[in-house]
Amino acid sequence: MKRHEHMGDHPKMDRALLNQARSEMSPTSAQRASLKRGVLAAVAGGAMVGGAATAKAAVSAASTSKAALSAAATKSASTAGLGFSASASSLTGGVIAKWSVAVVLVGASALGVGALVQQKRAERSSPVHVAQSSRAVEVPREMGLRRYDPPSIPIAGAPIVNLEIPQEQHPPAPVRAASREREDAPSRTADAPVAPLVAGAPATTEPVTDSLAAETALLRDAHTAINRGDAAAAISLLEAHAQRFPGGVLMEERVAFHALxxxxxxxxxxxxxxVERFAAQYPHSPQLARLRRACSPH
Amino acid sequence: MLLAPTASTADFGARQASAAGELSFDEVYEAHVDGLWRCARAFGVPEQGVADLLQDVFVVVHRRLPELECSVGIRTWLTRILWRVLSQQRRTFYRKANHSELPDEIVDHAGSTPFDSTERAQASKLLSEILDSFDEDRRAVFVLAEFEQLTAPEVAEALGVNVNTVYSRLRLARRDYMKQLARLQARENSLAPAQQRRT
Incomplete structure (x- = not known):
């Protein structure tokens, strides 16, 4: 291989194969679309679809933050999730309105759905109980919906501009995310009381500019209503969604929430x-198993 | 603000002010999904695993996008997330790995003829074969630098390693690549001389 002796620049580096392979290894438009659907659903549906990751994130935020917990003492577990997103966005210096809606949704619905049952109890209990029931979200069987454990990217810490974060900060044990977060960043949460947003950040405070955010907001509200046990309100929100977005990207979630x-x-x-109609319509929906469980006669 | 480490924000501080035009998730998704998908494939994640992996990646992206203060380094940022998610869940995403098998459906790239597709499929198979012979770290560097055409400092940031390490891995990877390529081409030629004559 004499001609490769100049290893520094490799003038003979043959990239034809790379260039040819490049387009072949790109996703097809069908794959692209289906992936996007999956992402949006995971974001909107929280625990119902890709929930373990978001649930863990919210849980870790909740358990990280004494402030959030005490603020949430009289609120539901999902408000702890809201608290987290408040701190996250305030850290960046300016709340980016459109996105804060979505981020709030992740936290709220992840805990919300994941701890649907526990949460009702938590709402009426002390902060300690909130923490306990939140943590329970980490392990429940609902997470089995996913074929694998989602990652525990340390979303709360490590602002992304810091590109020197050592790998060691993120060991590969996702379940430990909560406790790790707590060790990593006690000062942050202490100093960023997240209560204010918890109390009043209705999704509709900011004008939503794109339909995804609007869809998301509607579903989030519906979801919160379900968690409150206010099925009627949820149903009317979902019907509003159906009217505004008859063919919306989050249709599957809407139908699932409605059934729920x-x-x-x-x-x-x-x-x-x-539920059975949903099963017929979306036989492969990851939400199905959970829906059936939620709706099974006791 | 406690969390913002002054050292790292300093670099971006200048641009931060003008970075008000924040990106929407849709924009980011549309602009980068192909690259990340390709990257995951080139890292050796089987096609089935890629969708799962990228779903997790984009959920993280969705959640963290508000923190992104400046869109300048977004590719590196995204790649870094991809690499982290992948590293943490390596076994899961690689589980069904079977790169030697090509997908049956080679589909819907606009304007492609069946012949093009076949050729590309072969290229992709060949490339996978070469990359499979690399160790993980070398592979990652090579893919990001040569396939995704990130600069060495970007590769270093994305993988969380030193730039010098990147250069040295890249050098070795290029050498290996050329070796393997020559070997495989020799094999292909001896197996299918007819095909070579066609062009």
Whole structure:
């Protein structure tokens, strides 16, 4: 291989193969679209779809932050999630309105759905209990919906402009995310009381400019309503969603949430029928197993 | 603000002021999904795993986008997230790895003829074969530098390693690449001389 002796610059580096392979290794438009759907669903549906990751994130935020917990003492576990996003955005110096909606959703719905049952109890209990029931979200069987454990990227810490973060900060054990976060960043949370946003950050405060954010906001609100046990409100929000976005990207989530809301009403028969319709329509939906569980007769 | 480390923000401080035009998730997704997908494939993640991996990556991206103060280094930023997610979940995403098998459907690239597709499929197979012979670190550097055409400092940032390490890995990877390429081409030629004559 004499001609490769100049290893520094490799004038003979043959890139034809690389160039040819490049387009072949790109996603097809179908793959691209389906991936996007999956991402949006995971973002909007929180624990229902890609929930483990977001649930963990929210949990770690919740357990990191004494401030958030005490602020959340009289609120639901999902407000701890809101608290987290408040701190995250305030750290960047300016709240980016459009995105804060989405980020809030992640935190809220991740805890919300994930801890649907526990949460109702948590709402009426002390901060300690909030923390406990939140942490329970880390391990529940719902997470089995996913074929694998989602990553625990330390979203709360490590602003992305800092590109020198040592790898060691992110050991590969996702389940430990919560405790690690707590060790890593006690001062941050102490200093960034996240209570204010917790109390009042309705999704509609800021004008939503794109339809995804609007869809997301509607579903988030519906979701919060379900968590409150206010199925009627949830259903009307979901119907509003259906009207505004008949073919919206989050249609599947809407249908699933609707069925879920129905499960919380007395119309159990109808709810189960709806779940079955959903099953027929989205036989491969990752939400299906959970929906069935939620709606199963006790 | 406690979290913002002065050292690292200093670099961006100048641009920060003008970075008000924040990117939407859609923009970021559309602009970078192909690159990240390709990258994941080139890292050796099987096609099935790529969708799962990228879903996680983009969920993280979605969540962290508000923190992105400046879109200048976004490719590096994204690659870094990809690499982290992948590193943490390596076993999961590689589980169904079977690079020697090509997908049956080689699809819907606009304007491509079946012949083009076949050729590209062969190229991709060949490349995968070469890359599979690399160790993980060398592979990553090579893919980012040669395939995704990131600069060495960008590669270093994305992988969280020293620039010198990048250069040295890249040098070795290029050498290996050329060796392997020559070997495989010799093999292909001996197997299919007819095909070579076609062009």
């Amino acid at each position: 809301a129905m499960c919380h009403t007395s119309a159990q028969e109808e709810a189960r029928a709806e």
